[in-house]
Amino acid sequence: MRRSLPATIVVLIGLLLLVNFVVINPLVAGVAQGVLELVVVLAAGAAVLGGATLLVHHGGQLARTGGDRLGSGVLLAGMAAMLLAGFYPGSAGSADPAVRWLVAALLAPLIAALFAMLFVFLLAAMQRGMALRSRQMVVMLLAAAAAVILLLPLGGTLGAWLAGTSAWALAVPVGAVFRGLLIGVAIVAATYAARVLLAVGSADD
Amino acid sequence: MIERVAARPWLWPAALLAVVAAALLLSDAAGSWLQVANPDPARATEVTAALDGLPDDAMVLVGMDPDLGTYPEIRATVRAALSELLERGARIAFVSYTPEGRAAAAAEVERLIAGGADAGRVLDLGFVAGAEAGLVLSVTQFGAAGASFPAAFADAAAGIAAFDMTLVVGGLDIGPRTWVEQVVTRVPDMPVLAVVPTFLQPEVAPYLRTGQLAGLLATVRDGATFASGVGDGEAQPAALPMLAGMLVALGVIGRALYVVRRPDATPGRREPDEQA
Numbered sequence: 001m002r003r004s005l006p007a008t009i010v011v012l013i014g015l016l017l018l019v020n021f022v023v024i025n026p027l028v029a030g031v032a033q034g035v036l037e038l039v040v041v042l043a044a045g046a047a048v049l050g051g052a053t054l055l056v057h058h059g060g061q062l063a064r065t066g067g068d069r070l071g072s073g074v075l076l077a078g079m080a081a082m083l084l085a086g087f088y089p090g091s092a093g094s095a096d097p098a099v100r101w102l103v104a105a106l107l108a109p110l111i112a113a114l115f116a117m118l119f120v121f122l123l124a125a126m127q128r129g130m131a132l133r134s135r136q137m138v139v140m141l142l143a144a145a146a147a148v149i150l151l152l153p154l155g156g157t158l159g160a161w162l163a164g165t166s167a168w169a170l171a172v173p174v175g176a177v178f179r180g181l182l183i184g185v186a187i188v189a190a191t192y193a194a195r196v197l198l199a200v201g202s203a204d205d
Numbered sequence: 206m207i208e209r210v211a212a213r214p215w216l217w218p219a220a221l222l223a224v225v226a227a228a229l230l231l232s233d234a235a236g237s238w239l240q241v242a243n244p245d246p247a248r249a250t251e252v253t254a255a256l257d258g259l260p261d262d263a264m265v266l267v268g269m270d271p272d273l274g275t276y277p278e279i280r281a282t283v284r285a286a287l288s289e290l291l292e293r294g295a296r297i298a299f300v301s302y303t304p305e306g307r308a309a310a311a312a313e314v315e316r317l318i319a320g321g322a323d324a325g326r327v328l329d330l331g332f333v334a335g336a337e338a339g340l341v342l343s344v345t346q347f348g349a350a351g352a353s354f355p356a357a358f359a360d361a362a363a364g365i366a367a368f369d370m371t372l373v374v375g376g377l378d379i380g381p382r383t384w385v386e387q388v389v390t391r392v393p394d395m396p397v398l399a400v401v402p403t404f405l406q407p408e409v410a411p412y413l414r415t416g417q418l419a420g421l422l423a424t425v426r427d428g429a430t431f432a433s434g435v436g437d438g439e440a441q442p443a444a445l446p447m448l449a450g451m452l453v454a455l456g457v458i459g460r461a462l463y464v465v466r467r468p469d470a471t472p473g474r475r476e477p478d479e480q481a
Contacts, residue, residue, distance in 0.1 A: 036335070095330075100329070103311040119450065130461040148451050153241045155238050163243050167424075
């Protein structure tokens with residue numbers, strides 16, 4: 001029953017948060033609050049580190065010859081513009097109107113344009129996928145065709161039938177598969193958590 | 206027979222168009238051959254009933270964490286819901302727990318203010334790091350200790366528990382399931398509405414049946430029903446372009462399936478089981 005340090009920390013913090021959930025105690029609540037704040041700080045630190053890594057990587061790429069220097073330049077210029085809007089003296093940070101304008105007028109339309117092309121690329125990928133002549137692809141395409149037909153925006157009796165059938169399909173066969181997957185994942189997660197708590201087998205590593 | 210069909214690649218799209226045209230012509234819909242809204246208004250009615258239960262000058266939190274890829278599917282519904290909340294005199298505050306959600310929230314706040322919404326009734330609480338941990342912390346606190354908020358949102362400092370309702374705009378990372386697990390268990394009396402893309406409907410629907418969600422709009426049809434119900438016709442997706450896009454998709458799928466049947470199709474790489 002030898003526990004490693006990470007497993008011990010996981011067990012202690014897990015138990016603390018569990019106790020805090022079921023027992024009302026100011027001391028336990030305070031400690032749990034502190035742990036949660038630490039997690040938030042760690043997550044924020046990880047995000048800053050990720051940004052810094054991106055900066056170093058593309059800064060280096062820009063300094064070197066070859067590679068996608070234009071792409072790196074655009075990325076760094078975008079980062080600089082956003083940082084400037086969020087950090088100029090008197091800025092309201094991420095809620096500053098300049099940041100919101102950059103997001104609403106530049107970032108959001110660019111992302112929307114990118115995802116709008118997904119329709120075209122998905123159809124092209126479908127064509128290429130079928131060239132492989134795999135049975136799985138045929139099944140997937142037939143299911144996709146059925147889903148599209150059920151979602152056709154038609155009125156009248158036919159439209160009502162399509163809407164009712166698509167609601168049934170979502171609630172019964174798709175819902176059953178989805179919930180089966182979720183229950184399976186939950187069982188695996190619970191088993192793994194129990195193994196960690198009890199320091200059984202490789203979960204302790 | 207198969208060879209004859211295979212020799213005419215245009216047959217599938219033509220047959221499809223003929224079937225849809227026949228369905229439209231034979232449809233008994235009086236003047237509405239195309240319709241996005243769901244004929245069954247149950248989901249939209251539940252959401253409207255929950256909104257009817259809001260007190261005057263309600264403070265509503267919008268947990269904005271959609272995926273950028275699927276947000277276009279629910280954008281019209283979200284905008285109709287936001288517009289309806291403001292129309293009913295609610296104060297709305299946006300918060301995000303994912304970077305993607307933050308981008309969508311910033312764009313929506315900017316759109317609302319540029320569209321003439323009273324800036325004093327819209328608050329941007331920004332991004333909270335830490336995902337689930339941040340969400341749990343937000344139950345009792347927004348911002349750093351002692352942080353000040355505009356007078357209309359002074360209570361917001363006390364966290365999610367101080368709000369009259371939450372509208373969760375969900376995605377894969379943070380969605381209604383996370384909110385039910387982390388927030389509803391701690392603040393069971395606060396009604397939570399959810400707007401999610403269709404692929405999340407099977408995951409979220411059980412929470413509607415258990416009463417942990419007060420309302421759920423999870424399909425384009427239900428969103429359109431809600432939007433038309435609250436009189437926000439502008440927010441409804443147009444049926445004709447949608448139908449055109451779907452017919453194109455069906456045509457391409459049919460063409461792709463034709464490739465399989467074509468006798469002289471290049472086989473390319475085969476699956477291992479087929480090689481065996």
